[in-house]
Each structure stands twice: as structure tokens, then as C-alpha cells.
Amino acid sequence: MSARDELRAYLVKHRLAGPEVPTPRQNNLRHYRLFAQGDPRSLMGLGPAARRDEAAVLALMVERVGVNPDPRHTEGADSIDPDRTLDALDRLAALLRRTADRRGSVLAGTGHPNKLAGFHRALAEALEAAGCTVHTPARGTRFREPTPEGERPxxxxxxxxxxxxxxxxxxxGPGRPGPGDLAHTHSPLPVRLALTALADAGHRPPDLVLGDHGWLCGAGRLGIPAGGIADCNDVAPFAAEADGLVEVVVPLEDGSAPSCYVPLSDYVLQRADLAPYNR
Structure with missing residues (x-):
């Protein structure tokens, strides 16, 4: 069995992709509707031009992700085509290889710190070992993020x-972060702040941003090459990819245990010929 076939079986077994992923259809359709309505959190930093009507959003997600194409399917399980996932992982590997060949600069960030930080870390560490510069600017920078519950510090x-x-x-309590305070976010503000801090320090924009959610869309809208992961309810990254703003978006369940993503980062690094730097 090839490495691709093994990973396809793994994706389906762990419901990272396949006919029944954890994100239910009703959740997907709700997010598709919000994106069509121009909800800022759903746009993840994209402009109004990225909007599509609900039928076009569903068509986009069928094409890019492999969700159920039937608009009458409104509840129950939904799907991610594992072959689309594998194809995107291959494209992500090619993007990493090109970045490594030019000894480019890299910025890695995530809106899913409890789930996807390890995946992005493995890729960034491999690129750094291959001669790339990995930036970590703006540490400690404060901002206020709009949320459904109001602005949060x-x-x-x-x-x-x-x-x-x-x-x-x-x-x-307020102003006193404690353990477990990592925040899930769709906002493009973190990548904007990081890029501003890089520029203020005299650095040019990075050659690659690795991330998800607003990290992908925020970087892509500024013309910076970006690649990473998005779930079947995250329309904006796939719209950005379709519009040529983001290089690669991997359709993948993004809420599983961090250890579930290790075989995927291993696969990407092997395909990018960066596997020796993975450990």
C-alpha cells in the first residue's frame, strides 16, 4: 500500500475526512449562510467582493471540499473528500519545497492553538532547519477582538x-490570564499585527505564511503567499483560494486531538523532501 493510500485510510478512520466528519451539516449550512450575508467573522478578513450567494457557496464547498451537493440535505452528517485533502496536502508540500529552495522567510500562526499548533510547528521547524528564517514578531501585542459576545481583550x-x-x-479574572487561556479565533487581526511588527523592525514581508482562518485570509488579501488548513464550515479560506488570494487550503476536520495531525505533517514533509528535519 502506498503512503497516499495509507493516509487516505487514516483520514477516514479518524474522521479527519471521509463520508461522515464530526462537523454536522446544519453547522455547515449556517456558516455558509453567514458568509453569504457578509458576516465579518465568517469573512475572516476578506473583502465584500469575496461574497457569494448561498447556492454559490454550496457549489464552492462541493468543488473545493467535497461536501454533500444536495441542498435538500439539511441535517446529519456531511463529508470531506479525502482525495481532495490528499491533493491539497501534496500542493502544500510543493509550496514548502519552493520556500525551502529559496531559503525564504516564514511566519506561522494559528487560530486553533489547542488543535493545530503542532501541525504548523512541524512544518515551520522543518523549513527553519532547511535554511529558512522563521519569524515570531509582535509577542505580547494587545488588541481587542470582536466576538459574538462583544469585544474581548x-x-x-x-x-x-x-x-x-x-x-x-x-x-x-479580567487582565489576569491563567492556564488554558489559549483563544480560538477567526480574526485576521493577529496576522496583521504580526506583519506590522515585522515591517516596523525593518523586515520585508514573509515569503510564506502558514496558518488557518484569518491567518490565511489576512495574509492572502495582502498578497503574501499562504497555505494551511480549513474545515468544511470555513468558507473564507476556500473562497480566497478560488479567487487566487491563497496558495493552498487543505480541507480537513480541524477540531480533533493534536496527535491526529502528526501523520499529516509527516506526509507533507516527506513529500516536500524535508522529512530529515521533522524530528
């Missing part, structure tokens, strides 16, 4: 070489 931090967002109003 946040700050940027670095988790093992990956930029993440932390809450300032954590379990120990």
Missing part, C-alpha cells in the same frame, strides 16, 4: 514557534 503569544492568541479575560 486579547494578546499575541508564541507557542513553540507558532504565533497564537491568548485571552486577557481568562479564568483568573
Amino acid at each position: 486579547r494578546y499575541l503569544d508564541v507557542l513553540d514557534g507558532v504565533l497564537v492568541t491568548r485571552a486577557l479575560d481568562g479564568p483568573d
Whole structure:
């Protein structure tokens, strides 16, 4: 069995892709509707031109992700085509190889710090070992993020070489972050702040941004090559990819245990011929 066939079986077994992924159809359709309505959180930093009507959003996600194409399917399981996932992982590997060949500069960040930080870290570490420069700017920078519950205070931090967002109003009270205060975010503000800090320090924009959510869309809208992961309810990264703003988006369940993504980062690094730097 080839490495691709083995990974396809792994994706389906762990429901990272396949006919029944954890994100239910009703959740997907709700997010598709919000994107069509121009909800800022759903746009993840994209401009109004990225919007599509609900039928066009569903068509986009059928094409890019492999969700169920039937608009009458409104509840229950939905799907991610594992072959689309594998094809995108191959494209991500090619993007890493091109970045390594030019000894480019890299910025890695995630809006899913409890889930995907390890995946992005493995790729960034391999690129750094291959001669790339990995930047971690703007650590400690504070900002306010709009959320459905109102604006919340946040700050940027670095988790093992990956930029993440932390809450300032954590379990120990406002302004006193405590353990477990990593914040899930769709916002493009973190990547904008990181890029501003790089520029202020005299650096040119990075040659590659690795990430998800607003990290992909925020970088892509500024013309910076970006690649990473998006779930079947995250329309914006796939719209950005379709519009030529983002290089590669891997359709993948993004809420599984961090260890589930290790075989995927291993596969990408092997395909990029960066595997010796993976450990």
C-alpha cells in the first residue's frame, strides 16, 4: 500500500475526512449562510467582493471540499473528500519545497492553538532547519477582538514557534490570564499585527505564511503567499483560494486531538523532501 493510500485510510478512520466528519451539516449550512450575508467573522478578513450567494457557496464547498451537493440535505452528517485533502496536502508540500529552495522567510500562526499548533510547528521547524528564517514578531501585542459576545481583550503569544492568541479575560479574572487561556479565533487581526511588527523592525514581508482562518485570509488579501488548513464550515479560506488570494487550503476536520495531525505533517514533509528535519 502506498503512503497516499495509507493516509487516505487514516483520514477516514479518524474522521479527519471521509463520508461522515464530526462537523454536522446544519453547522455547515449556517456558516455558509453567514458568509453569504457578509458576516465579518465568517469573512475572516476578506473583502465584500469575496461574497457569494448561498447556492454559490454550496457549489464552492462541493468543488473545493467535497461536501454533500444536495441542498435538500439539511441535517446529519456531511463529508470531506479525502482525495481532495490528499491533493491539497501534496500542493502544500510543493509550496514548502519552493520556500525551502529559496531559503525564504516564514511566519506561522494559528487560530486553533489547542488543535493545530503542532501541525504548523512541524512544518515551520522543518523549513527553519532547511535554511529558512522563521519569524515570531509582535509577542505580547494587545488588541481587542470582536466576538459574538462583544469585544474581548486579547494578546499575541508564541507557542513553540507558532504565533497564537491568548485571552486577557481568562479564568483568573479580567487582565489576569491563567492556564488554558489559549483563544480560538477567526480574526485576521493577529496576522496583521504580526506583519506590522515585522515591517516596523525593518523586515520585508514573509515569503510564506502558514496558518488557518484569518491567518490565511489576512495574509492572502495582502498578497503574501499562504497555505494551511480549513474545515468544511470555513468558507473564507476556500473562497480566497478560488479567487487566487491563497496558495493552498487543505480541507480537513480541524477540531480533533493534536496527535491526529502528526501523520499529516509527516506526509507533507516527506513529500516536500524535508522529512530529515521533522524530528
